[in-house]
Amino acid sequence: MSKLLVPAPVSRRRFLAGSATALAAAGALSPSKLWAQETLKVAGIYTVPVEQQWVSRIHIAAMAAQERGDIEYTYSENTANTDYPRVMREYAEQGYDLIVGEIFGVEQEAREVAADYPDVAFLMGSSFKEDPAVPNLAVFDNYIQDASYLSGIIAGAMSETGNIGMVGGFPIPEVNRLMHAFMAGAREMNPDITFQVSFIGSWFDPPKAKETAFAMIENGADMLYAERFGVSDAAKERGLLAIGNVIDTQSDYPETVVASALWHFEPTLDAAIAAVKAGEFTAADYGVYSFMAEGGSSLAPLGTFEGKVPEEAMALVAEKEAAIKAGEFTVEINDEEPTSM
Known part of the structure; x- marks a missing residue:
């Protein structure tokens, strides 16, 4: 290489x-x-x-x-x-x-x-x-937009209201590109899906991330994108679903975290x-x-959600993952700050 x-x-x-x-x-x-x-x-x-x-x-x-x-x-x-x-x-x-x-x-x-x-x-x-x-x-940089895109497909299929809350640390390229990729994946399953986007201004403030997530839930979100620690806790407490980022927290939130984009x-x-x-x-x-394609990112095992994600979504995940690894499909890298939409 x-x-x-x-x-x-x-x-x-x-x-x-x-x-x-x-x-x-x-x-x-x-x-x-x-x-x-x-x-x-x-x-x-x-x-x-x-x-x-x-x-x-x-x-x-x-x-x-x-x-x-x-x-x-x-x-x-x-x-x-x-x-x-x-x-x-x-x-x-x-x-x-x-x-x-x-x-x-x-x-x-x-x-x-x-x-x-x-x-x-x-x-x-x-x-x-x-x-x-x-x-x-x-x-x-953690260019794991490929895995983020795949996790978005799953999120789009699992959200019933079509309203997803996304909590990030800072709106810098490292975070922005993953959010955009996730949003693109979710739109593959639901073109009309909406997103609430917020940044807490910290890399490590679980209480603030949790409170921000609670506000999104009050505003109709039934699925959360947990770019920061604390978001999955909010989802767990309210009985909703979440998508993880960078690490696999499925074992910590077996009834909450459906999928995660992993960085290696x-x-x-x-x-x-x-x-x-x-x-x-x-x-x-x-x-x-x-x-x-370099082995630097992957989609985490679904764990307790194995078999619970719609077959249509999992078929698309498998198709896109194979295309990504073969160089036949490229997930867009968008470093611009995402906004609620």
Whole structure:
């Protein structure tokens, strides 16, 4: 999959104008200290607890790589954005080979840190593209729109009122594209379906997400899209159904969560580890490793809802999934903020 490590076009926003000239000539990460290493030192930096949906997928992948003996892994959680650059520097100074995390709230500062440590590889969740001027920083994102689309088909078939409530964290591309894909899938089963869309302004505030979901239920929603923790709790309390996101919570909500779009970070991390070990790590967009065809996303097993989803919907899910994996059908990637409709 070396084709995925070729730098993409210039990013949507340019950072580090003053450093661009010096760093552009640096090329790929120097392999001198890495070729001799069997096991890489990897550090994770997270702004939320590792139990949080999105971050948990990175953490699980890193733990699996450590169990295989590919890496030595440590991490910092609940790191405030104001502290993020400092923690990046501390790990870089301690000799870590690869630092992984999420820089959505600290884009410019994080890229400045990466520029100061050209022999350290940085793999960061980002709303923006890679910048060839910072060749040791690659970006990724949870492009699980394929699985979100399939979960929407199921939601559209299971909603009796045709009114779905959708609660997200922030209206950023990472969230927006999944919501749009979900909505497109739901419309496959019911073109007249309506959506209530709201964002709580937090990545981890289950009580607020729950209250927002309650308001949507009062406004007629009989199905909820649980992009955040807390939404499925509201659905459970009111005896309604929900669709999960990123992780599989069916066992926690066996009578509530019908389906979930899962993110598998293993392909992304494994590609980065291989690139660092080969001395080939460079500015690139690793987001494609989250696509279903790359094994980066899937639809969770239906569990207790097996056999309860209309056959027409499941037949369409199977048809679309096969077409996605074969490259015959592409789910649209729409990063614009979704609105109620």
